[in-house]
Amino acid sequence: MKKVTGFCILMILSLVSCTTTATQIPATSIVLSNTPTKTPAPTETPEATPTEIDYRVQPLIIKDQSELVDSRVSALVSGVVRNPSSEWEDWVKGLKYDGFTRTRFTLNFSDGPAVDFSYAFIENGLPDDYIDLFRQMKDLGIKSRYSLSFWDMAHRQTGGTISHNRLSTEGEIDRYLTYVEMVATSLKGLVDSYELWNEPDANYDFYQRIEAEDYLRIARLAIPLIREIDPQAKIVLVSTSSYTDENTPEYSMKILQSDVIALADAISLHTVNNDASPVFRSEYYYGYDAMWKDIKQVAEANGFHGEYFADELNYRSDYSLNTLQPEPGNYHPYEPEIAAKYIGRMIAINLGMDISVGTSGTNAIERPFEGKMIRNMAFLFDGLQAYPFHVDVQSESNFVRYYTFVDDIGNKYIAVWHDGEAKLVSDNFAGSISVADTSAISVTALDPFNSTMQAMRFTNVENQVLIEDIALTDYPIIYQIMVR
Numbered sequence: 001m002k003k004v005t006g007f008c009i010l011m012i013l014s015l016v017s018c019t020t021t022a023t024q025i026p027a028t029s030i031v032l033s034n035t036p037t038k039t040p041a042p043t044e045t046p047e048a049t050p051t052e053i054d055y056r057v058q059p060l061i062i063k064d065q066s067e068l069v070d071s072r073v074s075a076l077v078s079g080v081v082r083n084p085s086s087e088w089e090d091w092v093k094g095l096k097y098d099g100f101t102r103t104r105f106t107l108n109f110s111d112g113p114a115v116d117f118s119y120a121f122i123e124n125g126l127p128d129d130y131i132d133l134f135r136q137m138k139d140l141g142i143k144s145r146y147s148l149s150f151w152d153m154a155h156r157q158t159g160g161t162i163s164h165n166r167l168s169t170e171g172e173i174d175r176y177l178t179y180v181e182m183v184a185t186s187l188k189g190l191v192d193s194y195e196l197w198n199e200p201d202a203n204y205d206f207y208q209r210i211e212a213e214d215y216l217r218i219a220r221l222a223i224p225l226i227r228e229i230d231p232q233a234k235i236v237l238v239s240t241s242s243y244t245d246e247n248t249p250e251y252s253m254k255i256l257q258s259d260v261i262a263l264a265d266a267i268s269l270h271t272v273n274n275d276a277s278p279v280f281r282s283e284y285y286y287g288y289d290a291m292w293k294d295i296k297q298v299a300e301a302n303g304f305h306g307e308y309f310a311d312e313l314n315y316r317s318d319y320s321l322n323t324l325q326p327e328p329g330n331y332h333p334y335e336p337e338i339a340a341k342y343i344g345r346m347i348a349i350n351l352g353m354d355i356s357v358g359t360s361g362t363n364a365i366e367r368p369f370e371g372k373m374i375r376n377m378a379f380l381f382d383g384l385q386a387y388p389f390h391v392d393v394q395s396e397s398n399f400v401r402y403y404t405f406v407d408d409i410g411n412k413y414i415a416v417w418h419d420g421e422a423k424l425v426s427d428n429f430a431g432s433i434s435v436a437d438t439s440a441i442s443v444t445a446l447d448p449f450n451s452t453m454q455a456m457r458f459t460n461v462e463n464q465v466l467i468e469d470i471a472l473t474d475y476p477i478i479y480q481i482m483v484r
Helices: 085-093 117-123 128-139 153-157 170-187 212-229 248-256 259-263 282-286 288-301 318-324 336-352 368-381
Strands: 028-031 073-078 102-106 143-147 193-195 234-240 266-269 307-313 356-359 391-395 400-406 412-418 429-436 440-447 452-455 459-461 464-472 477-483
Touching (some): 073 368, 102 356, 117 153, 128 143, 212 259, 248 259, 248 288, 336 400, 391 400, 440 464
Parallel strands (some): 073 356, 143 193, 234 266, 307 356
Antiparallel strands (some): 391 429, 429 464, 440 477
């Protein structure tokens, strides 16, 4: 969501990089690789690669959408009440086709500037036909999250006033808890989780901001209320605005360092809605892994043991920023193809750190490059788990970034790319990959940008797999290693 405070957004954070290939590589790795060295001759005879394998580039084959279980990628819509419920039914049916197994799908408005008093009724009761949309999503195996932002519209329409520092008075708190009770009762058993407000640090001028102390106070009251009504649902906390804003990390830390964070089932931070790349906010981009490591350490030191969400992923294009969804702020639009490559990188980065991903501002019809990348990445990562195993990447690239995964039967996956500037015409760098303690029966390179795949030649040598003659490009290629 947009944060509007004087209609400007300030940005910070730090740069972290490595200069050598480490001897023990975690699942989340940024490696500045060495120049390729000649591979030593194997000390035992490599197993012959079957000659009948077709090594030509083929169209990417992905599972049917009915087989998609949990890609951990979500779509975002708020203010759903502005459109008839019938118009959302086809959208719901198409979610899995586009790779989404989760939604942030909220009937009310999630941002103060978007509030429309014509729909004040939505805070008194949720219409049955809209409730049925959540039932449809559940039947399709889609997990929905409802954001419990509240604008007190009926009270204001009858002459009541509210504070710009929301939920700071007893009257506002009482009316908010009544709203929470109504929503949880209406959606009981239908939604996966409730989010306690969207961007409580944002939009003071639009009655959205809640002081951190008041947020903690209301969380202590609202969480047990929700758990009593809908005990199977999860609670999502924090949900602060763009993490590049100068005040957002400090605000977020007040919640992460509190006793309240132990009551949450999930933490959401909007860390991916800022267009950060090697050429824009590069310190933030290269420091992203270290930043999240610190966030997790703080949360877990205060008793949190749940899921993390990096929400509102968007890399803007000129079209999306200026035509499709105009918005104020210090953003950096890219060509659509380049935006798609950075979106692919950020999905791999977050899933590689075991962080689920929420998207925003992307439309598969009006943004086909970006939509195709999201879809392919979601299908390829469905069922995979971030998992550390030792990988050595040798390449002519000065920047190599990769993350490692396994599936439920132990096959290994490596998402790897050249982590410099993404370009319309990709730079390609020769390289090789070796994977220790592994014996492979096949290796396939999966290309989500071009929707292609290719069987790779490899050798099993001294209990490691060696994949030579790879080409690193500026978006993730996923190497699928089927093991014995």
